[in-house]
Amino acid sequence: MSGGDKLDFEIRPNPQPVPAADRAALLANPGFGRVFTDHMVTIRYAEGKGWYDARVEARAPIPMDPASAVLHYAQEIFEGLKAYHATDGAVTMFRPDANAARFAESARRMAMPALPEQAFLDSLRHLIEIDRAWLPTTAEGSLYLRPFMYASEVFLGVRPANEYLYLVIASPVESYFSGGVQPVNVWVSPTYTRAAPGGTGAAKCGGNYAASLAAQAEAIEHGCDQVVFLDAVQRRYVDELGGMNIFYVYDDGSLVTPPLGGTILPGITRESVMTLARQAGRTVLERPVSFDEWRTDAASGRLREVFACGTAAVITPIGQVRSPDGEFTIADGAPGEVTMGLRQNLVDIQRGRVADAHGWIHRIG
Numbered sequence: 426m427s428g429g430d431k432l433d434f435e436i437r438p439n440p441q442p443v444p445a446a447d448r449a450a451l452l453a454n455p456g457f458g459r460v461f462t463d464h465m466v467t468i469r470y471a472e473g474k475g476w477y478d479a480r481v482e483a484r485a486p487i488p489m490d491p492a493s494a495v496l497h498y499a500q501e502i503f504e505g506l507k508a509y510h511a512t513d514g515a516v517t518m519f520r521p522d523a524n525a526a527r528f529a530e531s532a533r534r535m536a537m538p539a540l541p542e543q544a545f546l547d548s549l550r551h552l553i554e555i556d557r558a559w560l561p562t563t564a565e566g567s568l569y570l571r572p573f574m575y576a577s578e579v580f581l582g583v584r585p586a587n588e589y590l591y592l593v594i595a596s597p598v599e600s601y602f603s604g605g606v607q608p609v610n611v612w613v614s615p616t617y618t619r620a621a622p623g624g625t626g627a628a629k630c631g632g633n634y635a636a637s638l639a640a641q642a643e644a645i646e647h648g649c650d651q652v653v654f655l656d657a658v659q660r661r662y663v664d665e666l667g668g669m670n671i672f673y674v675y676d677d678g679s680l681v682t683p684p685l686g687g688t689i690l691p692g693i694t695r696e697s698v699m700t701l702a703r704q705a706g707r708t709v710l711e712r713p714v715s716f717d718e719w720r721t722d723a724a725s726g727r728l729r730e731v732f733a734c735g736t737a738a739v740i741t742p743i744g745q746v747r748s749p750d751g752e753f754t755i756a757d758g759a760p761g762e763v764t765m766g767l768r769q770n771l772v773d774i775q776r777g778r779v780a781d782a783h784g785w786i787h788r789i790g
């Protein structure tokens with residue numbers, strides 16, 4: 426591509442798509458991230474040439490040289506968002522422009538070229554159009570879209586690569602919670618932190634997840650579903666979970682979430698929840714919450730609900746909190762009213778069941 430933000434995509438339909446009967450069987454029980462559609466998007470980048478060879482083609486393994494830079498130095502970023510069947514039959518995406526902007530921000534932090542936001546949006550639209558038959562039509566189902574980009578240059582020197590590959594794959598998913606929303610137990614890790622000031626905490630990069638896995642394993646060893654990370658400097662303030670932001674709901678109806686500032690991933694669900702809660706007349710503060718304060722306010726009853734949020738599970742109530750100092754429960758441990766109300770409000774907007782007052786819904790047609 427030279428100039429402009431618009432890339433022309435070459436569409437090469439898969440000559441051997443999954444037969445309809447097999448697809449139906451896969452869609453009956455897709456789980457999360459195990460079933461994939463027939464196609465993928467690829468766009469290449471080379472220094473001096475820019476973005477080129479934008480394609481929609483059969484999903485297939487990527488030939489990769491063992492010296493590809495990403496395999497050694499992890500220059501990689503990704504996004505995650507969902508496409509839905511709206512109640513009127515249209516296919517929609519939720520705030521894909523926010524994902525496009527965040528992808529460009531992540532690229533900047535990882536010294537990668539920024540894909541033009543229009544090309545990002547077009548890549549999603551093309552993939553959804555060609556793989557539309559894979560979009561679950563169930564009330565809770567959706568098509569999870571995974572755009573990502575990595576350093577494909579064959580080179581072992583340590584510097585930003587000169588060549589990159591951008592891809593999008595898609596995976597039909599059902600609700601994270603088959604059988605109703607269940608509260609999760611969280612482990613506050615005394616051992617590991619996720620992100621330090623000046624680090625990559627605000628970038629959606631694979632490396633952050635690689636570094637979180639030992640902490641997540643520690644959480645599971647202690648009988649918890651998810652890990653909560655404290656700040657890396659004082660080990661006092663709550664940052665977020667491994668892949669979800671966190672909210673506190675107090676007895677005066679107000680909400681609090683830790684402020685962004687480089688160590689927290691700026692979640693699109695987080696931002697949407699703040700907007701919806703304010704619209705419902707609630708006070709929403711972005712301020713630090715210490716672990717001590719969390720425990721004290723849970724004990725006094727001032728803290729009524731805690732939830733985590735992100736695209737995959739939308740809003741997840743937090744029931745119990747464990748740390749080496751012991752454990753405590755938020756209220757009676759059951760999903761709270763405010764949490765479930767915000768969840769319903771957000772899901773209804775995403776599904777087109779209520780009006781979209783914020784221009785969040787992007788229609789594919």
Ligand SMILES: *Cc1c(COP(=O)(O)O)cnc(C)c1O
Pocket residue numbers: 505629665666667668669670690691692693694695734735736737
């Ligand atoms: C993706 C992600 C989130 C949630 O972001 P959404 O845009 O709401 O999906 C939160 N924390 C981390 C670390 C993430 O990678």
